[in-house]
Amino acid sequence: KNEVEQSPQNLTAQEGEFITINCSYSVGISALHWLQQHPGGGIVSLFMLSSGKKKHGRLIATINIQEKHSSLHITASHPRDSAVYICAVSTSQGTDKLIFGTGTRLQVFP
Amino acid sequence: EADIYQTPRYLVIGTGKKITLECSQTMGHDKMYWYQQDPGMELHLIHYSYGVNSTEKGDLSSESTVSRIRTEHFPLTLESARPSHTSQYLCASRWNTEAFFGQGTRLTVV
Numbered sequence: 001k002n003e004v005e006q007s008p009q010n011l012t013a014q015e016g017e018f019i020t021i022n023c024s025y026s027v028g029i030s031a032l033h034w035l036q037q038h039p040g041g042g043i044v045s046l047f048m049l050s051s052g053k054k055k056h057g058r059l060i061a062t063i064n065i066q067e068k069h070s071s072l073h074i075t076a077s078h079p080r081d082s083a084v085y086i087c088a089v090s091t092s093q094g095t096d097k098l099i100f101g102t103g104t105r106l107q108v109f110p
Numbered sequence: 111e112a113d114i115y116q117t118p119r120y121l122v123i124g125t126g127k128k129i130t131l132e133c134s135q136t137m138g139h140d141k142m143y144w145y146q147q148d149p150g151m152e153l154h155l156i157h158y159s160y161g162v163n164s165t166e167k168g169d170l171s172s173e174s175t176v177s178r179i180r181t182e183h184f185p186l187t188l189e190s191a192r193p194s195h196t197s198q199y200l201c202a203s204r205w206n207t208e209a210f211f212g213q214g215t216r217l218t219v220v
Contacts, residue, residue, distance in 0.1 A: 031207035042213035043200060050207070086153075090207045097168075098143070098202070098209060102152045 003027050006087050006101035013108050019074040021104045023087030026068065034061050034072045035086040037103070043086070046072070077108045113137055116201050116212035123191055123219055131186045131215045133201030141204040142184040146170060146197050147214075153200060159184055191219040 004025045013019055023032070034046045047054050047061040049070065054061050058077075063070040074081055087101040113136040123129055135142065140161040145153040145168075155168030159178040173195070174188050188195055196219050201212040 033209055035211070040213070043202075043211035045209055045211065048208055088209070090204075090209070097155055097158065098204075100145075100153045 002102070003099050004087055004089055004101040006085075006104050008104060009102065011104055011106045013077050013106070015078055015108055015110050017077050017108075019077050019081075019106065019108075021072045021085050021087075021106070023070045023072070023101055024068060025070075025087075025089050025099075027089065027099065028092040029089040030092045031090040032063055032070050033088040033090070033098070034070070035088060037084040037086060039083075046085075074106075079108045079110050082107050114201065114203055114210050114212045116199075116215050118215060119213060120216050121218070123217070125190075125192055125219055127191050129188050129191055129217070131199055131201075131217070133184045133186070133212055134182050135184075135203045135210070136182060137203065137205065137210070138181060139203035139205050139210075140181065142178070143202045143204070144168070144174075144176060144184070144186050145200040145202065146172065147200060148197050157186065191217075193219045195219050 007022045031050045036044045049063040058075045060073040084103040084105050086103045088098045115134050117132045142159045144157040146156050147153045154170035156170050156172040157176040159165045165176050174186050176186050198214050198216050200214045203210050
C-alpha cells in the first residue's frame with residue numbers, strides 16, 4: 001500500500017462542473033502539497049497546506065490532519081484545467097523527503 | 111514564480127553517450143532533489159542534496175550520479191546512456207516545507 005493514495009486515478013468532466021480530487025496519507029507530515037503537471041511535463045506547485053483550507057482563484061484545497069486526508073476542489077472547471085494533479089507530502093521525520101501520490105489525470109471537455 | 115531551471119527540456123541521444131542534465135536555482139536553497147518519472151507513473155526520488163558537497167542516493171536505484179559544488183547548481187550525469195534511461199527527470203528545491211520544481215528534462219536514449 002502506497003503511503004500517499006489519490007482518487008480517482010482518472011477523471012473526465014464537462015466544462016463548468018465542480019471537481020473534487022482526494023488524497024489520503026498514512027505517514028506523519030509537516031505539510032501537504034498539491035501540484036499540477038501539464039503534458040509538457042513541468043510541475044507547478046498549487047498549494048502547500050499544514051492545516052485548514054486555502055483558496056486561489058477557482059481552486060480550493062482543504063486538509064484534515066486528524067483524518068490524514070486532503071481534497072482539491074476546482075469550481076467552474078475549464079478545459080485549460082486539464083492536467084495531472086499530484087498530491088505530495090513532506091514527512092515529519094526521516095530524511096525530509098517528499099512522497100508523491102500517483103496523480104489524478106483530469107480531462108475537462110468543452 | 112520560482113526560479114529553478116532545467117536544461118535541456120528535451121534530449122534524444124544515442125546509446126553509450128555521456129550526458130549531463132543541468133539544474134540551477136537562484137533562490138539560495140540548500141535542499142535540492144532529482145526525481146525520475148516514467149510516463150503515467152509517479153515521481154521517484156533518485157538523488158538529493160542538503161547543501162554543498164552533500165549528495166545522497168534516493169529511494170529508486172539509479173545509474174546516474176550527481177554533484178553539488180555550488181549551492182545553486184545540481185547537475186545529474188549519466189556516464190553511458192542506455193535505452194532503459196529513457197524517462198523524464200525533474201529537479202526540485204525546497205525551502206522549509208515549500209517545494210519548487212523545474213520544467214523537467216525528457217530524455218530519450220535510442
